[in-house]
Amino acid sequence: MLWTKNASSGSRIARMLHKSSKKSRYSKMFLATSGLLTVGLIGSYFSYESVRDRDNTHELSPSHFVKYRISHKQDIDPSHFLLEVTPLVKQKVNIWSQMTAENLWSIEVKQPEVMVVRSYTPLPLSFNPASKEMEVLKDGCNADGKLSFYIKKYENGEVARWLHHLPEDHVIEIRGPFVDYEFPHLPNELKRSRNCLDMNNCDKKSYIKGENSQFFYQPYDIMMFTAGTGVVTALQLLLTESPFRGNIKLFHTSDNIRQLGPLYPILLRLQASKRVQLNIFETDRQTKQEIVEIIGKSITRPYLYKGLLPFSNNNKNKFQPILALVCGPESYISSISGRKYDLSQGPVKGLLSSKGWNSENVYKLS
Ligand SMILES: Cc1cc2nc3c(=O)[nH]c(=O)nc-3n(C[C@H](O)[C@H](O)[C@H](O)COP(=O)(O)OP(=O)(O)OC[C@H]3O[C@@H](n4cnc5c(N)ncnc54)[C@H](O)[C@@H]3O)c2cc1C
Known part of the structure; x- marks a missing residue:
């Protein structure tokens, strides 16, 4: 199934094209100025691949959708809300220690009714029901793979509006991570x-x-x-x-x-x-x-x-x-x-x- 960014356009943007555009968005400046970066880019890609259990279809992956339930939704104003999702199966990989600040990354959410995906940028926040606050994840903890998002809902927008209407515990599908910008890899840095x-x-x-x-x-x-x-x-x-x-x-x-x-x-x-x-x-x-x-x-x-x-x-x-x-x-x-x-x-x-x-x-x- 070819999930596209754009449901309304007659000619849907092919996933292949989308992927190649992402590649071209990698850190151009650092590529131009640091030979070491090339090693870093390859290194970080392989380190992600090596830790990810390829046979485990429950782990977040760019190549297949994984099921998450909406675990918290919080309106900020009529057009902005916070969304926390929890994977149905606990994630073994701590995506935050994998990606660190060397990568800016996003995931894609599937809207199954209109067959589109939209990108959203996860934040390492988790809702604490006791304090009723969004808390920053502790170092070394991945909260079993929870992801949180800050989302704007457009009046005529397709996916954010749909997400906003979904009740808590509703299951949605997510794939990723997709790297939107990559900083130089710093080998063995503290x-x-x-x-x-x-x-x-x-x-x-x-x-x-x-x-x-x-x-x-x-x-x-x-x-x-x-x-x-x-x-x-x-x-x-x-x-x-x-x-x-x-x-x-x-x-x-x-x-x-x-x-x-x-x-x-x-x-x-x-x-x-x-x-x-x-x-x-x-x-x-x-x-x-x-x-x-x-x-x-x-x-x-x-x-x-x-x-x-x-x-x-x-x-x-x-x-x-x-x-x-x-x-x-x-x-x-x-x-x-x-x-x-x-x-x-x-x-x-x-x-x-x-x-x-x-x-x-x-x-x-x-
Ligand atoms: C890498 C990346 C990360 C992102 N991270 C986030 C994030 O963390 N949070 C976030 O909120 N967004 C994020 N976005 C944007 C997000 O992916 C969506 O584009 C956004 O949520 C709008 O999608 P939508 O389906 O709700 O609206 P769409 O259906 O795409 O509509 C978007 C706009 O177009 C207008 N529109 C829709 N249809 C028409 C039409 N036929 N004619 C004219 N205008 C129309 C809508 O009114 C709205 O103003 C990110 C995007 C990228 C690429």
Whole structure:
């Protein structure tokens, strides 16, 4: 069965085409600048394959759909909700320790009635019925394979609306992971802990505890520009096991901050732990034009990615972004970085181009 992204178009996009487009979306900048990356890309692919039990049809896989039940659904406002799904069979693989912050990844949800799939970006959050809060998974724990999503429901949209109407315990089918962006692989690098986000602190010796501990390789900084549900890309990098090690400056725009629901306090905790520098904009308070002007003034020039360098404390507090990731609606991507086409990145224009960024260091995500 050929599951497609687009039910309404007469000529359905073939799965093959979709796959090849994903491949072309791999980290172009790092491929161009670091020979070591090629080894890393192959290495990370094989390490994922080797751990995954190929005969086990219950494990999450890009090649077949796996059944998950809706274990929690939480409305944030009329058009945004959180969805937690739990696999019917516990997952042996901890996908979060497999993917880490070296990969931005998504899964596909099947809508069986109209025979389409849609991509969603999982977050390592789990609903705690006692506290009634979404909690970040502890290091080393995969909550049996639970995945959570922050989803926007469009008025005439097909799949998000359908998902929103489904009752708890309804079974849906998911396949993945699909890598949307890949960072350089850091062989044998120490893992950064998430203890700063964990109220009940589960201590694991294999994780770096303090922020002063030394990594083997020099972390690099990035800027992220997100709008609406695009914020999930930043949250995935910040919340996954072994989270992003460098500094992230996040420019996020939504109608208002309430749309982020419980994700906003999590972002604030991340900022308090110096994992992210937040720049939040609300279109309910400012015009899009005003926001674009402020963002434009805050964008600094790009720094050169120098490959895998040994760790050094020099420049520790100096923000030196080597990559800009942009994720949001078409018009937002256009004004920040120039238009993104369905199957290609398109030239870098907009605010980033005016500050000296180009296709070597800008990546547009859908
Ligand atoms: C890698 C990736 C990760 C993603 N992660 C997330 C995520 O974590 N959370 C999230 O919310 N989304 C995410 N998305 C977007 C998601 O995949 C869907 O595109 C989104 O949920 C809309 O799908 P839909 O089926 O509900 O709406 P669609 O049916 O695709 O409709 C989308 C829009 O088109 C309009 N529309 C529909 N039909 C027509 C028509 N005939 N004419 C004109 N306009 C029409 C709708 O009103 C709506 O505005 C991600 C996308 C990608 C590619």
